[in-house]
Amino acid sequence: MARRTLVASATAALGAGLVSAGCGAVQGTRARRGTDRTRAGLVLRLPPPTGPYRDRIGVAALYLVDRSRRDPWEAGIAVREVMVSVFYPARDVGAGHPVTHPVTHPVTHPVAHPVAHPVAHPVAPQMSGGAAEVFRAVDVAVHRLPKKGVDWGATRTHAHTGAPAEPVRRPVLLYTPGGGDARTLGTGTAEELASHGYVVVTVDHPGDAGEVEFPVARAGRGLVRPTVFRGDPRARPRQFRTMIDARIADLRFVLDQLAALAAGRNPDAAGRALPAGLGRALDLRRVGVYGHSAGGTAAAQVMDEDRRIRAAVNLEGFLDRPSDTPGREPEPYPVARQGADRPLLLLGSEHFPARRELERSWSALLAHGGGGTRRDRIDGAAHWVFSDYGALAPQLQGAGLMPAEDRNALVGAIDPAVSVPRVRHLVHGFFARHLPVPGPGR
Known part of the structure; x- marks a missing residue:
């Protein structure tokens, strides 16, 4: 679980993951030479994907509305809304045909000048503008990130907005982020998986997620909806159960909507x-699911509940829920009580502060054996190494904007040249074994 203490005026959390190009260790002056700056500050970079489709990844955002459910967090919202991003191998991301854009004169009052720019499918930003503003207001304090000197909204992905998809049926992987985090914190791994031939759907859980920007307004919320969390949900049993139950329902609903999309x-x-x-x-x-922290909890349990899901990865998520009765042991989720009957990877970090509690819930599941359950660990790492912070925090430290103790508490002292490929290798390798992508000509 993301352990957060949010002020009442806070409006959200979001990931702006990055690492210097090439994903090498970023230290001292070398980091300063390898990064860009805007007037607003340092521009951080996501590590590039490495698969055969690394130069032609497409991305599209979908706004999905479940009218059969009320929002679990806000009584004034009569439906359940979910935002997702779909990353996929594209048929073409080329420059396309020249288009005309109005350009404001840099000195005088705004005047439109027609200028041709050969852009068809521009590279998407990691965060929308509204999300970046909320991130700057909240997560900077929550995760002890620099209060100034960083342009949080300038990070670009490696995916091209609206690019046509390659017409090949591909396995689908759902991603659910950590508690209180937005889907954008998983951009690096999503792009890596898409570069290896998967369709990856990253899911925001509004009300839980730090911030979610919608394409339209609705009664009961603004265009950017902030998290309701004001502390660690695991310390509030009812809130924790609501969070996991809502995520499971969201993931199953997203699968329903993807079926509608596949049907035309x-x-x-x-x-x-x-x-x-x-x-x-x-x-x-061929559907898989992976998630970080609370997302890992939801990933393991939704596979237990939904036979459409054939494999899951739990990135350091508890497999029990706290009791309402003080002093009573947490209750294992059904997947932990019964064991997994399909492939499940449990992946942890060496320096997770709640390792003892995590081990208790994981041991309950592992005691059953069978089902292809396995576990692994990232040595030298801390909890957020599984998110884009694994690449972001070392870059901030290397630029002199984040002290070593704050970086280590967030992701560990492990070099991103080791941690980023290691996380990618374990997640991709697991899905490649159990949900292989189609070969050439298929």
Whole structure:
């Protein structure tokens, strides 16, 4: 679980993961030479993907509305809304045809000047503008990030907005982030998996997620919806159960909407156009799920509940829920009580502060054996190494903007040249064994 203490005026949390290009260790003056700056500060970079589709990844955001459920966090919202990003191998991300954009004169009052720019599918930002503002207001304090000197909204992904999908049916992987975190904190791993031929759907859980920006307004919320958390949900048993139950329901609903997309319908509730061929790229007979922290809890349990999911990765999420009765032991989730009957990877870090509690819940599941459950650990790492912070925090330290003790508490002292490839290798390797992508010509 993300252990947060949020002030009442806070409006959210979000990831801006990065590492210097090439994912090497970023130290001292070398980091300063290898990064860019804008007027607003340092521009951080996500590590590039390494798979065969690394130069042609597409991305699309979908706004999904479940009218059969009320929002679990806000009584004034009569439906359940979910935002997702879909990363996929693209058929083409080329420059396309020249288009005309109005350009404001840099000195005088705004005047439109038609200028041709050959842009068809621009590279997407990691965070939307509204999300970046909320991130700057909250997560900087929550995770002891620099209060100034960083342009949090300038980070770019390696994925091209709206690029046409390659017309090949591919395994689908769902990602659910840590408690209180937004889906963007998992951008690096999502791009890596997409570069190896998967369709990856990163899911925001509004009300839980630090901040979620929507394409349209709705009664009961603004365009950017902040988290309701004001502390560690695991210390509040009812809130923790609501969080995990809502995430499981969200993931199952997203699978329903992907089935509609694969059938040729547009599930986007705002009616926005979809990338060409996106629905035809989904092979929903081969679905996996992975998640970090609370997302790891939800990933393991949703596989237990939904037979459509064939494999899952739990990145340091508890497999029990705290009791309402003080002093009573936490109650294992059904997946821990019964064991997993499909492949499940439990992946932890060496310096997770709650290792003893985590071990208790994982041991209950592992005692059952069978089902292909295995576990591994990232030595020298801390809890957020599984998110984009694994690449972000070392870059901030190398630029002289984050002290070593804060970086180590967040992701550990491990070099990102080791940790980023290690996390990617373990997650991709697991899914490659159990949900292999189609070979050439298939």
